[in-house]
Amino acid sequence: ACDPRCRTCSGSGHRNCLSCYKGATLHRRETGAECLTKCYHRHYLALDNTCQTCHSSCSVCTLNMASTSTSICLHCKSSHKFHEGERCVHECSHGYFHDTESESCQRCHPRCVTCTGPFMNNCKTCLNGAKLIDTGICEDSVCPKGTYLSLEKTCQSCEGDCDTCSSDGSLCLTCPPTKHLLYGKCVNKCPHMFYADNSANGECRECHWTCERCLGPSEADCLTCG
Secondary structure: OOOOOEEEEOOOOOOEEEEEOOOOEEEEEOOEEEEEOOOOOOEEEOOOOEEEEOOOOEEEEEEOOOOOOOEEEEEEOOOOOEEEOOEEEOOOOOOEEEEOOOOEEEEOOOOEEEEOOOOHHHEEEEOOOOEEOOOOOEEOOOOOOOEEEOOOOOEEEOOOOOOEEOOOOOOEEEOOOOOEEEOOEEEOOOOOOEEEEHHHOOEEEEOOOOEEEEOOOOHHHEEEEO
16 A cells, blocks of 8 residues: 555655655655655755755755756855856856856846946947947947848848847847836746846846745845745
């Protein structure tokens, strides 16, 4: 018979669970799989209601709602590191900048290779084929909305529902007025743990890590807590 904590199992004992009752999550470890009401430290709850391991450099993480296959690090094991996506780093990678308020690496605007902030006019260096103008913006040769300038110097259609996109067409840079930019894609609305930043053309920005829904980046902007 299954252990009372398991809905289905491969044998007796609480570490032979195959699935769980509502309200519990399946946590797989080297010693087996058990049903828990919350995930252990350094694990996060995935969409399939299982506990997955954070990156080895991260002590606290949560599901990345933008990709659903990775996590976002909230706290690093070392106080001398910054969290960048699912991992912790000593220095921010190209395409990211050091946000001193959250001590994390945040994404540059997709037009920038290096930057001082998240907005289109915060670029320090640009992607190939673009030039940096004195307002901090990377400017391409002009193509119609929804297209980009290819290496052959012709205007090609962007892959997504973009107004403008990156030099290979794969990432949206700006979106139509009814949509929001989220990690290079145009979405109808920002997901949980993100808010629409009106000062950045409605781009989806991360809430404070304690918030599930919010109006802005600080803890005081929470509408509901995680």
